[in-house]
Amino acid sequence: MRAHNLYVSWLLCVVALAAPTCPPAPSISSTTIDSSPNPIGTLYPTSITGTINGTIAVVPIRYELARSIIPAQYGILKKAYTSLLPGFPADKYPLIVRSIIDHEVGVDGVALIPDFQSVHIFYPFVDLLADGYSSFVYEKYLILTGTNVAAIEGAEAYGIVAIPATFEPTNNAYAFSHFSEMGENSGAIFLNAYTNLSDCPAVTTRFEPLPFVGPWPLEFYMNVTNQPVFSNAVKCDQQITLFNTTLSEDKNAPVGLIGDITVSTPYLPSDSTFNDVYGLKVDIAFIENNLLDCSSLKGL
Numbered sequence: 139m140r141a142h143n144l145y146v147s148w149l150l151c152v153v154a155l156a157a158p159t160c161p162p163a164p165s166i167s168s169t170t171i172d173s174s175p176n177p178i179g180t181l182y183p184t185s186i187t188g189t190i191n192g193t194i195a196v197v198p199i200r201y202e203l204a205r206s207i208i209p210a211q212y213g214i215l216k217k218a219y220t221s222l223l224p225g226f227p228a229d230k231y232p233l234i235v236r237s238i239i240d241h242e243v244g245v246d247g248v249a250l251i252p253d254f255q256s257v258h259i260f261y262p263f264v265d266l267l268a269d270g271y272s273s274f275v276y277e278k279y280l281i282l283t284g285t286n287v288a289a290i291e292g293a294e295a296y297g298i299v300a301i302p303a304t305f306e307p308t309n310n311a312y313a314f315s316h317f318s319e320m321g322e323n324s325g326a327i328f329l330n331a332y333t334n335l336s337d338c339p340a341v342t343t344r345f346e347p348l349p350f351v352g353p354w355p356l357e358f359y360m361n362v363t364n365q366p367v368f369s370n371a372v373k374c375d376q377q378i379t380l381f382n383t384t385l386s387e388d389k390n391a392p393v394g395l396i397g398d399i400t401v402s403t404p405y406l407p408s409d410s411t412f413n414d415v416y417g418l419k420v421d422i423a424f425i426e427n428n429l430l431d432c433s434s435l436k437g438l
Contacts, residue, residue, distance in 0.1 A: 160337060160338040160339070173189060173191040173239060173241040173242075173253070173310075173421065174189070174384075174385055174390075174421065175189075175242060176188055176189050176241065176242035176244075176247070176249075176423060177189075177383050177384055177385060177423055178380065178383060178423045178425070179242065179244065179245075179246060179247035179248070180246060180247040182425055183245070183246040183247075184245070184246070185245070185425050185426070185427075186243065186244070186245055186425070186426040186427075186428065187243070187244070187245070187423065187424065187425050187426070188240055188241060188242055188243035188244065188249075188423070188424060188426070189240070189241045189242060189385060189421060189422065189423050189424070190238050190239070190240055190241070190379070190421070190422050190423075190424055191238060191239050191241060191420075191421040191422075192236065192237050192238030192239055192329075192419070192420075192421075193236070193237050193238070193327065193329070193343060193345060193395060193417050193418065193419050194234065194235075194236045194237075194238075194359055194362075194363065194417055194418050194420070195234070195235045195236070195343065195345075195395070195397075195399060195415050195416070195417030195418075196223075196232045196233075196234065196354050196358070196415065196416055196417060197232070197233040197234070197235055197399060197412050197415050198226065198227055198230035198231070198232065198233075198412075199230060199231055199233045200229065200230065200231070201214075201216075201229055201230060201231045203231070203407070204231035204233065204261060205231075206407075207261065207278075207406075207407070208261050208264055208276050209276070212264050212265055212266055212268075212276065213264070213265035213268065213270075214231070214263060214264060214265065215263040215264070215265050215270070215271070215273055216231075216263070218263050218271070218273055219231075219232055219262070219263045219358075222355070222357060222358040222361055223354055223355075223358055224355075225353060226354075231261075232262065232263075232362075233259070233260075233261065234258070234259075234260050234261075234262055234275075234362055235257070235258070235259055235341070235343065235399055235401070235415075235417075236256075236257070236258040236260070236363075237255075237256075237257050237258075237329045237331075237341070237343050238255070238256055238257075238258070239253055239254070239255050239256075239309070239310060240253060240254055240255075240256070240289070241253050250288075251286065251288040251289065252286060253309065254282055254283035254286040254289045255282065255283050255303075255305045255308075255309070255310075255331075256280060256281060256282035256283070256289070257280075257281040257282075257303075257329070257331045257340075257341045258277060258280060259277070259279060259281075259341075259401060259405050259406070260275045260276065260277040260367070261275065261276040261277070262274075262275045262361075262362040262365050263362075263365075264276045264368075266368060266371060266374075266432055267432065267433060267436055269436060269437075271437070272435065272436050272437055272438060273361075273365045273438075274365055274366050274367070274368055274374065274432070274435075275362070275365045275366065275367045275368070276368060276369070277298055277367050277368075277369055278298065278299060278369060279298070279299045279301055279404070279405050280293045280298050280299070280300050280301065281301045281303045281331050281333065281340060281341060281405070282300060282301070282302070282303060283302075283303065283304075283305070284302025284303055284304065285302075290302065292428070295373070295428075295429060296367070296368065296369045296370065296372075296373055296374070296375055296429075297369040297370030297371075297372065298369040299369075301333050301340070302333065302334070303331050303332055303333045303340065304331075304332045305329060305330065305331055305332070306329070306330040306332070306339075307329070326344055326345065326346055326397075327343075327344070327345040327346075327347070327395065327397075327419060328342070328343060328344050328345070329341075329342070329343050330342050335402075336402065338402070339400070339402075340401075340402050340405065341399070341400065341401050341402070341405065342398075342399065342400045343397065343398075343399050344397045344398045344399075345395035345396065345397030345417060345419070346395065346396055346397055347393050347394070347395060347419070348393070348394035348395060348396055348416075349394070350394050351392055351393075351394040351418065352394060352416075353416060354416055356381070356392060356418075359392075359418050359420070360379070360381055363377070363379040363422070364377070364378060364379055364438070365438070366430070366432065366435045366438060368432055371432055373429040373430060373431065373432065374430050374431070374432040374435055375426070375427075375428060375429070375430070376426070376427040376430055376435060376438070377424050377425070377426050377427075378424060378425040378426070378427075379422050379423075379424045380422060380423045380424065380425070381420070381422055383422070383423045385421040385422055385423055386420050386421055386422050390421060392418050392419065392420040393418070393419040393420070394416070394417075394418060395416065395417040395418060395419055396414060396415065396416055396417075397414075397415060397417070398411065398412065398413050398414070398415065399411070399412045399415050400412075
């Protein structure tokens with residue numbers, strides 16, 4: 139009996155040691171939702187429009203890793219992204235991690251679905267049509283607000299694996315915070331995405347603002363956010379992002395970022411941490427065209 143108890147104690151100790159240790163979440167000093175009203179809803183009365191507020195980061199990963207994840211039948215338009223990213227490492231590929239909140243999504247100025255948060259881990263510059271120049275985004279997984287049925291069903295219509303999640307901070311794409319060990323406001327921007335696969339965040343982002351947008355030009359971010367998205371290639375989603383509205387001009391102009399990102403499996407083949415990643419904080423309006431034949435987007 140004593141031996142059995144010792145074995146149970148040892149087993150519990152092993153389990154405790156094997157359990158993941160989650161880093162403490164930053165404490166939030168402000169949770170003000172700063173998504174402004176949709177400025178284009180009534181300008182396009184027959185189209186789905188909305189706003190996207192959040193961060194978009196360029197994560198250099200090994201080209202061979204990207205090639206192993208993007209389905210083999212599709213080429214990668216390497217010349218297209220290297221021309222937009224001067225100085226980008228020749229052996230790397232620009233994985234995109236986008237942490238956002240969709241706001242006032244609807245038709246003719248009337249919001250039809252509740253605001254929802256999401257983290258996109260996507261692969262741009264994919265030669266879906268094999269024409270050598272039409273860039274598409276491949277997206278297998280989408281982590282998004284678990285209570286928003288319309289958003290989940292919308293993602294699944296393209297064959298995307300929709301992962302229900304909760305977010306910290308809630309109902310915002312990011313929040314300014316301070317880290318307890320620093321003892322003062324660091325001006326950091328952060329987001330944690332939690333799924334039911336683990337008590338630890340599936341994705342974390344931590345950014346500090348920069349006094350400039352670079353090193354990756356604004357034109358690159360405009361390009362990748364306007365590439366049609368596909369998963370099973372039966373249908374494509376076209377989101378036309380507008381960087382020229384009041385949401386992203388003058389005092390609301392895009393802000394450059396630098397920081398760290400963690401992504402757990404299965405969203406990448408192994409748990410990964412990326413340091414000193416450059417990105418952008420921006421609020422933009424969009425027009426969305428759903429469930430299009432991918433071939434109709436040739437040349438975009």
